Amino acid sequence: MTKYQEIADNIAQSIRNGEYPDKLPTEADLISRYQAGRNTIRRAIDVVYRSGLLRRVQGSGFYVNHMPATSNAIINLVTRADVAMHNKHQHLTSHVITFDKIxxxxxxxxxxxVSQSSELYRVVRLRYLHAALYCLEVAYFTLQAVPFLSTEAVNHSIFxxxxxxxxxxxxxxxxxxRLAMLTAEQAAVMKQPVGRTVLALDQTNYYGKGVPLNYSTSYYVYPDLGFYSRSFPVTAG
Structure with a gap:
């Protein structure tokens, strides 16, 4: 395990233990605590952020997301995390069905x-949590943003x-x-009944100054799943 991953695990555990009830310490404080470089601390914070435990407030720092522990798996719509687990030992695994260009x-x-007929990476994979089927994910990535996508990444963490x-x-x-009914093709891949009603998440991710990165639809069948969102005050212009 790399240094930044060790620090990320430690920060996440500190959040779960209540050491940081509301806000993460400053970058300088974390550098001092872990005796690590600035880039290492930033990478560690980014790992924790992408896990869904933190939210970023511009100009103020990182704040702790207080997600109710009513589900074993929570998809955090605030931070766009794939899945935020209350237990760090819970990890998603993947079985790739299709990886090609269309x-x-x-x-x-x-x-x-993008223009019609532009090339896109297509990734279709089944995702599992503790060997139980979690979802079917169908994702498309622009080649403008991602000139090369590795097979190893597709089998693990693309982001x-x-x-x-x-x-x-x-x-x-x-x-x-939204609610969606599984098609015959989707049901066959997931080994589920045709027409079963499931929760579906359509997601478009952007990077930089609003440039589209990817579009995906995930069909969830995990029995203990929650979606987390948070509203923020709207300031009148």
Whole structure:
């Protein structure tokens, strides 16, 4: 385990233990505490942030997300984390069904702000939590943002790869949670009944100054799943 991962685990455990009830210490304080460089601390904070335990407030720092522990798995719509687990030993694993390039149709072209027939990476994978089926994920990435996507990343964490390879961080996202009925093809892949009603999450992620990175739809069948969101005060202009 790398130094920044060790620090990330320690910070996450400190949050769970209530040591940081509201706000993470400053970057300078963490550098002093862990005797680590600035880049190492920033990478550690980013890992904790992407796990869903923190939210970023511009100009103020990182604050703790107080998510109710009513579910074993929580998807954090505030931080766009794939899944935030209350137990750090819970990890998603993947079984890749399809990994290829396709031409964008009209709907994908509109969602990703690319021209029709632009090449996209397509990733279709089953995701598991503790060997139980968690979801079917169908994702598309623009080649403008991601010129190369590795097989190893697709089998593990795509967003960690994008951060390390291209320094890409998600700056914003659009999320639509809806009910969907599984098609025959989806049901066959998931080994579920055709027409079963499941929760679906349509998500478009953006990076930089609002540039589309990827579009995905995930179909969830995990029996103990929660979605977390948080509203913020709207300041009149």
């Amino acid at each position: 031409k964008a149709g009209s709907d994908l072209a509109q969602s990703l702000d 960690e790869f994008l951060h390390e390879a291209y320094q890409i961080r998600i700056s914003d996202s659009e999320n639509l949670v």
